[in-house]
Each structure stands twice: as C-alpha cells, then as structure tokens.
Amino acid sequence: MxxxxxxxxxxxxxxxxxxxxxxxxxxxxxxxxxxxxxxxxxxxxxxxxxxxxxxxxxxxxxxxxxxxxxxxxxxxxxxxxxxxxxxxxxxxxxxxxxxGGHTDTNALVLTYGGTVKPTARYPESVAPGLASASGDMLLVGFDSITDFDAPVAAQHLDAAGVPFSARGITIPFPEKFRADAKVTRFAKALDRNESVSGGTVRSALADAVAEELDGEARVGFPAMLGDDHDEEVRDELAERLGVPVFEVPTGPPSLPxxxxxxxxxxxxxxxxxxxxxxxxxxxxxxxxxxxxxxxxxxxxxxxxxxxxxxxxxxxxxxxxxxxxxxxxxxxxxxxxxxxxxxxxxxxxxxxxxxxxxxxxxxxxxxxxxxxxxxxxxxxxxxxxxxxxxxxxxxxxxxxxxxxxxxxxxxxxxxxxxxxxxx
Amino acid sequence: MSDAESPTKPTLTPAAQTEDFEPVEVFPETTEMDLRPGSDNCYKCTACDVSCPVAEVDDKFPGPKFQGPEQWRLKRKEDTSVDSSIMSCSNCMRCDDACPSGVPLSQMHNTARGEYVETEMDKLSREYIRNRILSNYGTLAWFGSKVPRLTNAVMGNSLVQQINEKVLGITSERDFPEFATQTFREWWEERGGAATSKERAQEARAERGGPQVRSEDKRVAYFHGCYSNYNTPEVGKAMVRVFESFGYEVVVPKQRCSGTPMFANGMLDDARRAAGINVENFSGLLNEGYDVIASCTSCSMSLRQEYPELFDIDGIEDVSEHTYEALEYLRIHEDLEGAIAEASVSDQAFAYHAPCHGRNQGLDRQAVELFRELDGVTIEDVGDSCSGISGTYGWKSEKYDVSMQIGADMFDHMEHAEGDVGMTECPTCSMQMAHGSGYEIRHPLQLLEEALV
The missing domain is CATH 3.50.50.60 (FAD/NAD(P)-binding domain)
Incomplete structure (x- = not known):
C-alpha cells in the first residue's frame, strides 16, 4: 500500500x-x-x-x-x-x-516603492489607497520599519503624475521594540491594543498621525495594521482620524x-x-x-x-x-x-x-x-x-x-x- | 511488495557510479561538521523569525536567524563566544519548516547550544544542574518508577514543589506527571514479551486471511521512549495491540532516552551516549526485517533527523531511514483508512493539537484526516500554534510565563472546540494541554485501539 x-x-x-x-x-x-x-x-x-x-x-x-x-x-x-x-x-x-471582482478592469494599487501596479484583486485593507481613487493621501512610515520609506514613496507617486497629492512622513511607533522587530510584532501590538504611555498603541498612533494630518482625505500605513483583528484596528484608526486608512503591501515576510x-x-x-x-x-x-x-x-x-x-x-x-x-x-x-x-x-x-x-x-x-x-x-x-x-x-x-x-x-x-x- | 513500497534512496551523484570516477580530496578530512553551506544559504528573508513561537512573545529573544547563520558567522572570529540567548531557543524546530532556502537551522542551534553549555556554562551553577536533571528525565523516572506511589505522593507534595522551585528552578506551577504503578516494560514482560506478540500476530494474520505473508515482512521494533514507559503505559499497550491486530510481530529492545531533552539543553555528550546505545540495540534488527516505530513524535524526530545530523555512529543512518511514527507507518503499509471507514466507536469529540516535531515530519494533519472518517468521532484541529512547553522548557521557572504565553492561542482554541478531550502525539504537549485546559488528553493510538482492536 x-x-x-x-x-x-x-x-x-x-x-x-x-x-x-x-x-x-x-x-x-x-x-x-x-x-x-x-x-x-x-x-x-x-x-x-x-x-x-x-x-x-x-x-x-x-x-x-x-x-x-x-x-x-x-x-x-x-x-x-x-x-x-x-x-x-x-x-x-x-x-x-x-x-476587485466587480469588474474586469485593473485597479492601480500603490506599492511600497511608490509605484502603482495594475492588479485584478486586492485585499480590502488596500482598497482606500487605490491610485485610481481620488483624495489627497498621507503616507505614514515608521523609523523602525525600514522597508517602507513614506516620503520617498510619496515623491514617487507625485512624479508618476497621480491625480491627487501625496505626502509622506516618518514617525516613531508608539511602542518601542528591538531594532529588528518584524512586522508581525507591530501587528500583534495593534491586535492586542497594548498599553503605552498616554493610552494604547492604537490611540497613541492615531494621536501622532492626527497631529501631522493636513487636510488629506486618506492615510496609508505599511501592511502591519493588525493580524487576527485587522478590521477592528483599521476601523478604530479611521474613526479616530476621521478619514479612511489603508495598507500598502510590503516585502517579505508579508502580512497580506x-x-x-x-x-x-x-x-x-x-x-x-x-x-x-x-x-x-x-x-x-x-x-x-x-x-x-x-x-x-x-x-x-x-x-x-x-x-x-x-x-x-x-x-x-x-x-x-x-x-x-x-x-x-x-x-x-x-x-x-x-x-x-x-x-x-x-x-x-x-x-x-x-x-x-x-x-x-x-x-x-x-x-x-x-x-x-x-x-x-x-x-x-x-x-x-x-x-x-x-x-x-x-x-x-x-x-x-x-x-x-x-x-x-x-x-x-x-x-x-x-x-x-x- | 513492489519497489514503491520499500523504496531505496536515489543516487543523487550519478558521476560517483561510473568506474573512471576519481574523487579528489579538496579539503583535509575533518570530524567537525561543516555548517558553512547552511550559513551561506541564508538570504535573510526572516521567514524563520516570523515562525518562531518564542520570538513572538519574548521581545528580548533575537530569533532563529541570529541563533543560526548569523551567530555561526560571528563565531568565525576567535574571541567571540556563543550568546547566552541560545538557551531561550526551545528547539521546537519550526524554523526548519519555515526556511525556503534549506538552512539547517535546528542543527545550527543544537550545535551552538552544545558549545555554549560546554564552554560558557558553570558546571556547578543551579541552571546547569537543573538542566542536567531535567534532560535526564529517563534516569529520574527509572528511580521514581521503582516506588511509583511514593514518588507520586512526594512529587505532588506542595512543600517538595516549593523546594524544587527555590532550589532547582523547576516551576511549582505544574503538577509533576504521575508514574504508572506498572511500567510498560513490566507489562510487556509479564505478558510474555516477543514470543506472545509473535503468536498474536500470527493469529491475526490467519484471521485476516488473504495471501500468506512471511513474518519477515511484518516485524516492528517499538521505541517507546521514557514517557509511555513510565507515565502512560496505556499508549504503549495500544501501540502493541494495534500493530498485532494488523499482523505485526512486535519486539521491544532495550533502550535509552531518545535524546530530545538533552539536545534542547545542550547536553550533547549525554545525548551521544544515549544515541549510541539506541543505535546499537535497534540497528541489528533491521537486517531481520524490522522497522523502528515510535509513538512519540519527538522520539521519531530525534532518531530520524537529529541523530544523523549531529552524530557519527555506525548504523545511525540505517536506523534513521527505518524509523516511523506509528500512524504514519500504518498509513503507508496498511489500508488504515479502509479499516477506519468500517469501524465505529461511541460518540466522542476531540480537540487535537499537532506537536511541532510531528509537524516537521509532515504528520500534522494525519490524525484529523483519519479520525474525521471514524464513525462516532468529531475531531477538530486547535490551530497551528506551538503548545509552548517544548519538553523541559516550560518546566523551568524562568521560562514558565513565556511557555504559557506561547500556549495561550492553543488554550483559547481548545476552549472553543466542541470536544472536551484533548488529543496529541507528544507527551509534553499533552502535559501543557492538560495544564492549560484541565482536559483529559489521549494519544491517537488509544483511539485507534478503541476503534480497531
């Protein structure tokens, strides 16, 4: 046998x-x-x-x-x-x-390098960040996640002639991890909404971004906004910021x-x-x-x-x-x-x-x-x-x-x- | 049997077969293992770090990529010693399964841990003595099982547990596993040993009818390990009865600990001694048609992977190539699915956890896939997380909290599973499952016995 x-x-x-x-x-x-x-x-x-x-x-x-x-x-x-x-x-x-299943037409999805990629299907967390959607964009990077350089990505987008303005900022993540912490560690912190000085990871992150927000209609983060409770994390951040938030797919190991x-x-x-x-x-x-x-x-x-x-x-x-x-x-x-x-x-x-x-x-x-x-x-x-x-x-x-x-x-x-x- | 059923290893170097092939010795002969190719294969994708259950909950643990290829490279400098964080690796071996580039991570970790214990650890320190005691559980159990009732009473005494905690650093949070009043080996001898097994197998073969099978084709040597001998002899008995019912003659050679807890504590000399005895006692049987069967997935992992990776002992590869986990063997050699489809048991529901070492042998799905076809049984996988105990790891006072944090996902899934009986192949996973859920935990062989024997 x-x-x-x-x-x-x-x-x-x-x-x-x-x-x-x-x-x-x-x-x-x-x-x-x-x-x-x-x-x-x-x-x-x-x-x-x-x-x-x-x-x-x-x-x-x-x-x-x-x-x-x-x-x-x-x-x-x-x-x-x-x-x-x-x-x-x-x-x-x-x-x-x-x-993306509603149409045969490609969506233009933002990559972490600030280029756009023609794509047939994309995770719902990515949807508000489509280059084909209108609304000025704030990209937020973290000094501890070196894979995603938000200012550079925003400049790339601008140079590509997208029909909205894009601005990138780099801020510290509200919780400090070891220098080479993985995206999964950031995602878990947001999943569990761990306590940090001045509140929780989610609230402190929203506060820090709100301070930088200058009328942009949507805010993008590297793809690390929660793992098991990702929808909850995105919803809370969006509610606190008053604008939709989205993820930019990153390199390996990739949460999406x-x-x-x-x-x-x-x-x-x-x-x-x-x-x-x-x-x-x-x-x-x-x-x-x-x-x-x-x-x-x-x-x-x-x-x-x-x-x-x-x-x-x-x-x-x-x-x-x-x-x-x-x-x-x-x-x-x-x-x-x-x-x-x-x-x-x-x-x-x-x-x-x-x-x-x-x-x-x-x-x-x-x-x-x-x-x-x-x-x-x-x-x-x-x-x-x-x-x-x-x-x-x-x-x-x-x-x-x-x-x-x-x-x-x-x-x-x-x-x-x-x-x-x- | 066709060739497919007893496959031989393919020749991967055809050039070596031609007569005019002359191997050229490029490097001087060495007894040291060369981990350089493994280190060079790492392209830093960090897939291993993301799979590491310890790194997930312990922010201070640098993860398998550092412990393996990076530390190996740092160590090329003569004044660099192995970092003490290697002792926080639990040897779950999940990094092996995660690496897309074939880096032998667990081998590198085992080697580094052995070197750390050998050169950096004070042999009179509490940590060393505690680890030595834990990793030689088999010896401890041998003494304990001589007077099982007394041992159980003593080890269950809270004062003794406090002393263990304070003096040795063994957590008092856990209840020491109870010793059976009769060990598996005592039962086996009392039952008449191999002669009885031969008779029962012959009877079963006659009853099953079909073409006459030579007994040489139906012989297995059981590696019971320490736990099913001293603590859960019912698992060993189930193994014997199930295999006999399929017509297999069972022998139970003398054996030592498989070495798993010794690897995990960097006690490579102890592990080498145990491996030497095990290989000697089992390798001679292979020529007589025996295959080696283990009921514990860490034992089979040790014999199959760690032995040939770490030790150079005569016959070690032969033993490795002939070692199987019990259910795996029956799936390959018998129509186990057919037998299960025709069987039924009284209604029962299980929360199954796949041990990491079973996962790494590709066995993580077999119990669920088999038993969901068994009439009367509901079985559910409680997720792919590590149980967190990793053998002796979760018994150490300083690791207990990490161990329970790793296990949290599994406890949560167990609670939400329909079944209120746990199931796993690994003895220490079963301790952790019972500790975190309060459930009774069974071994797949016990359910198989109930269904088929």
Whole structure:
C-alpha cells in the first residue's frame, strides 16, 4: 500500500491551492503535497492578471490584451475562460476579504516603492489607497520599519503624475521594540491594543498621525495594521482620524501574504482536500508512460504517494520548481524538458530589467497543460503543470504571476479531477 | 511488495557510479561538521523569525536567524563566544519548516547550544544542574518508577514543589506527571514479551486471511521512549495491540532516552551516549526485517533527523531511514483508512493539537484526516500554534510565563472546540494541554485501539 488519492497536487502556493480546489470541485479525492511553509508568505498578497506586454501597457483591461502576448504564453493554453475560472475559484475561496471582482478592469494599487501596479484583486485593507481613487493621501512610515520609506514613496507617486497629492512622513511607533522587530510584532501590538504611555498603541498612533494630518482625505500605513483583528484596528484608526486608512503591501515576510495563505488553506480544508506538508517530492516511479507513484523525502526516507493524476505546481526558479546550474536548466522532480539557450550568456541580458530569457524558463505545456518532450509529446499522460513551473510567461514584467497561477491551476486541476474519475 | 513500497534512496551523484570516477580530496578530512553551506544559504528573508513561537512573545529573544547563520558567522572570529540567548531557543524546530532556502537551522542551534553549555556554562551553577536533571528525565523516572506511589505522593507534595522551585528552578506551577504503578516494560514482560506478540500476530494474520505473508515482512521494533514507559503505559499497550491486530510481530529492545531533552539543553555528550546505545540495540534488527516505530513524535524526530545530523555512529543512518511514527507507518503499509471507514466507536469529540516535531515530519494533519472518517468521532484541529512547553522548557521557572504565553492561542482554541478531550502525539504537549485546559488528553493510538482492536 501507499498513501493513495485520485489527484496529487505537488506544491503549496497559489497555483497548487487553485489546482487542488479545482480538482476537488469535480468530486475527486485530492491531496496537496507541500514542501516548506507556503511561498505565499513571501508574496505581496495582490492578485495581478496582466498589466503589460512587451512595450505595451499598463493595460486597463487584461482580457482585451491577451492576444498581444507571445504565442507560447500559458494564457493561450488556458484561454480567457481559464483565467475567469481561476478568478472565480479565488473569489469563492477568499470571500469578502478581497475586492476587485466587480469588474474586469485593473485597479492601480500603490506599492511600497511608490509605484502603482495594475492588479485584478486586492485585499480590502488596500482598497482606500487605490491610485485610481481620488483624495489627497498621507503616507505614514515608521523609523523602525525600514522597508517602507513614506516620503520617498510619496515623491514617487507625485512624479508618476497621480491625480491627487501625496505626502509622506516618518514617525516613531508608539511602542518601542528591538531594532529588528518584524512586522508581525507591530501587528500583534495593534491586535492586542497594548498599553503605552498616554493610552494604547492604537490611540497613541492615531494621536501622532492626527497631529501631522493636513487636510488629506486618506492615510496609508505599511501592511502591519493588525493580524487576527485587522478590521477592528483599521476601523478604530479611521474613526479616530476621521478619514479612511489603508495598507500598502510590503516585502517579505508579508502580512497580506500570510493572511492569504491562511484563507486558501482554510478553503482547502472546507473542500475536504487532504494536505501533507513539510517534505519535498523528489522522485517518481512510472510504467507505460504513466506516473504510478511520487516519492517524498520524509526526513531521509522515501515515502510513496499514489494517485491517478498528478499536478506539478512546484514554482519557478525562486520557488525551486526549476533548478539550474552553470550547464543546464532542469525540472528536478520528473525531469521534464525545459528549453534554454545552450550559450549560458544568452540566459540573461546585461540590463537589470532587460528581456531576460531566464524569466520565461519553464516546462512546455501541450493543450492540456501536460509538460512535453522534444517531439511535443507529453512526458507522462497523467502529469499536468501549473504556475511558475510552466514556461513562456515573463510574469514580473507582465504583472501576470498570480493570473498565470490561477488560470493554469484551474485548468490543470479540473482536467486532472475529471480524468481521475473516468 | 513492489519497489514503491520499500523504496531505496536515489543516487543523487550519478558521476560517483561510473568506474573512471576519481574523487579528489579538496579539503583535509575533518570530524567537525561543516555548517558553512547552511550559513551561506541564508538570504535573510526572516521567514524563520516570523515562525518562531518564542520570538513572538519574548521581545528580548533575537530569533532563529541570529541563533543560526548569523551567530555561526560571528563565531568565525576567535574571541567571540556563543550568546547566552541560545538557551531561550526551545528547539521546537519550526524554523526548519519555515526556511525556503534549506538552512539547517535546528542543527545550527543544537550545535551552538552544545558549545555554549560546554564552554560558557558553570558546571556547578543551579541552571546547569537543573538542566542536567531535567534532560535526564529517563534516569529520574527509572528511580521514581521503582516506588511509583511514593514518588507520586512526594512529587505532588506542595512543600517538595516549593523546594524544587527555590532550589532547582523547576516551576511549582505544574503538577509533576504521575508514574504508572506498572511500567510498560513490566507489562510487556509479564505478558510474555516477543514470543506472545509473535503468536498474536500470527493469529491475526490467519484471521485476516488473504495471501500468506512471511513474518519477515511484518516485524516492528517499538521505541517507546521514557514517557509511555513510565507515565502512560496505556499508549504503549495500544501501540502493541494495534500493530498485532494488523499482523505485526512486535519486539521491544532495550533502550535509552531518545535524546530530545538533552539536545534542547545542550547536553550533547549525554545525548551521544544515549544515541549510541539506541543505535546499537535497534540497528541489528533491521537486517531481520524490522522497522523502528515510535509513538512519540519527538522520539521519531530525534532518531530520524537529529541523530544523523549531529552524530557519527555506525548504523545511525540505517536506523534513521527505518524509523516511523506509528500512524504514519500504518498509513503507508496498511489500508488504515479502509479499516477506519468500517469501524465505529461511541460518540466522542476531540480537540487535537499537532506537536511541532510531528509537524516537521509532515504528520500534522494525519490524525484529523483519519479520525474525521471514524464513525462516532468529531475531531477538530486547535490551530497551528506551538503548545509552548517544548519538553523541559516550560518546566523551568524562568521560562514558565513565556511557555504559557506561547500556549495561550492553543488554550483559547481548545476552549472553543466542541470536544472536551484533548488529543496529541507528544507527551509534553499533552502535559501543557492538560495544564492549560484541565482536559483529559489521549494519544491517537488509544483511539485507534478503541476503534480497531
């Protein structure tokens, strides 16, 4: 015996969660096999679909610009229906915690660098800070959270020509922590509304900001306004200040990412998806072109997991779903083909933001998202791929990382679920 | 059995197999472990610090990133000693699971803690003596269990607890765990040991019918650890009866403490001695078809991960590769789900807590996923926080408050859970759960016994 399911999804990020939910919708028995803590905690928590293509963009509507993408882009495999299905699964999983589902049009969300990012879905805590909304803006940074420099971010916004004025200030946080305290420590202090001289953390913070407020219609903070009681924290600050407050998503470890991880894993639980996490899939056994067993390195010993259908959603170069050394680029679990220029110096461009070949590295999917070999034939009839491990998209440039994960996850998961029950 | 069921380790260095491969020795041979690659892999994302339960409640604790890769690098300077804050790490090992870059954080912490205790700690200090006593709980328990009723009376005496607090720095807030009047090993011997187990397994195999299985394929060696021997023999008995009912012949080799409390207190010499005895007593059985089964997730963690990481002992890797947690083994080798689907028990509801060391072996969901399919059972996970006790940690007077703050989330979730019986695999988590909630706490094997035997 091995641990046996209909569909085995390998990965723990957005694509894997989406694939597992899509497969579970078909009625299949699904297991998510995740290695470490989900990489969602390193992510901004924003759900982008498509903002740029080559030199075009930013796009107001991602769906109207799919055709401008290169021929081997995964969106051409999933189609617009796949993207919509991915967004539907996401919207159902996160409920009212996210906004943006009322329209196809991109929202322009403020980043911690003071740029704006075209985004399809965003946490509700971010909503009052949209660049498309009107109202002058005060950005508040803290001298102890060095990731977010509010004056610089405000200047960037001004320089970008947003239709409102933005001003940034840096103030001390009302409670003093060790120099390298994490955003989670600030969030907990606000959650618990800890006592400080002159009141509580929330009231003292509101007082300090109120003193600086000069007629601005909204106030933005780095994303640390509470964890378990975030809505309560935002409401209290807004009430004391008399204007809406919002969060600006920050770098890792990111609270919006951590919260998204919790929501998606709760949704997996509700859908009855089994979850095994903590150990990596490292190898497999196949017979007649079908994967029979996936082998998981469970602390020095291999544990067999069996499933009728497999979805590979292990991520890209950063997530380690794609490996590389000086000689080659590989997909480490199943050895699927990843095309790359033989000359290593053609893997990247000299400009930091150039059109790097490595950004598009990944497996080559057929029309069912199965990774293919040199002849265009699927490596295995029951293996599909989703998310960052799929090649062809330059997600950082296109602002399409989440959309590609949702669309490929939805399609690969649904096909796997349906196939498993044939 | 197909190859899938008894997989072998893949060869990760194919070049080493070709005949013309000649390894070149670049670095002089050393017995010191090289933690440099681990340190270099850290890219300072602080995912570990965010996962650290101690750092979350103790503002003075610098967190796993400092304790691991940063301290290792600072230590390259010869006049730098290990910082005393390493003793505030509870060895929950959650940082291992959080790191996206494969930094062996707990290994670095264990090594640093060992060095700190060896070179910085006064061997006559109250802290050292207290830690030595706590980390050698097995020895203490051996004496205590000789006269269990007397020991229970003495340890439950509030005057004795005050003396423990004042003299040794062991908190008087907690009730000392009671010793069973008959240890697991005494029960095992009285029952007829391995010979009886063989008979019962044969009977079960005959009853189960199906293809004849050679007994070599159904043999397990039980690592009961200290707690289920001295304090909760009912867990050990459940393990034996459940495995026998699936046709497994059980043996119970002589054994010492797994070493977990010794690692956590930097007593690496004590841990090495215990590991040596355990490896010697279990490794010989592997050739005869035995796998090693533990019912405590910290014991299985220790044998699987910490032993090969920290010690170089003959056969240690073999033992590590053949060690399983009890439910995990049955999930892999038997149709446990099928058996549970056909069983039923009287109505009962559980508040389940996954121990950190189980979580790190990928076992945090198995009890809930299995038992929610068991007729009569309602089971709910009380959240992914650490229980806070971390073995001997929460027994120390100066750590007690931190330990209870870490556990606050779990207590809260237990209170709101439907069940008023707790469940966990870890003995000290169960002490903490009982201490914070007043609930009775059971082990998954006990429920499995009730359902299947």
């Amino acid at each position: 091995a641990i046996t399911d209909d569909v085995l999804v390998i990965g723990g990020g957005l694509a894997a969660c989406t694939a597992a939910l899509a497969a579970a919708e078909t009625g299949a028995r699904v297991r998510l096999l995740a290695h470490k803590k989900s990489t969602l905690r390193q992510a901004s928590g924003l759900i982008d679909v498509l903002g740029y293509s080559g030199s075009d963009g930013p796009f107001a509507n991602p769906f109207e610009n799919i055709d401008s993408l290169p021929a081997n882009h995964p969106y051409h495999v999933t189609g617009k229906d796949g993207i919509r299905d991915g967004l539907r699964i996401f919207d159902e999983a996160v409920g009212t915690a996210y906004q 990412g951590l919260k998204l991880e919790d929501r998606l894993f709760d949704a997996l639980d509700d859908a009855g998806v089994h979850i095994s996490s903590g150990n990596p899939a490292v190898d497999y056994e196949a017979e007649d072109g079908r994967i029979e067993t996936v082998l998981v390195d469970q602390k020095s010993r291999l544990t067999p997991y069996e499933a009728d259908q497999i979805v590979l959603a292990t991520g890209g170069l950063v997530g380690k779903g794609i490996g590389s050394d000086r000689e080659s680029v590989t997909e480490p679990v199943f050895g699927c083909r990843i095309p790359y220029p033989e000359d290593r110096y053609r893997w990247s461009e000299s400009e930091a933001f150039g059109d790097h070949a490595f950004a598009r590295f990944g497996v080559v999917p057929d029309d069912e998202l199965r990774p293919t070999d040199e002849d265009g034939e699927p490596h295995f009839e029951n293996l599909r791929a989703a998310g960052g491990v799929v090649g062809g998209a330059h997600v950082a440039h296109e602002k399409s990382a989440s959309g590609v994960s949702l669309a490929t996850g939805a399609v690969a998961g649904r096909l796997a679920g349906e196939e498993a029950q044939q």
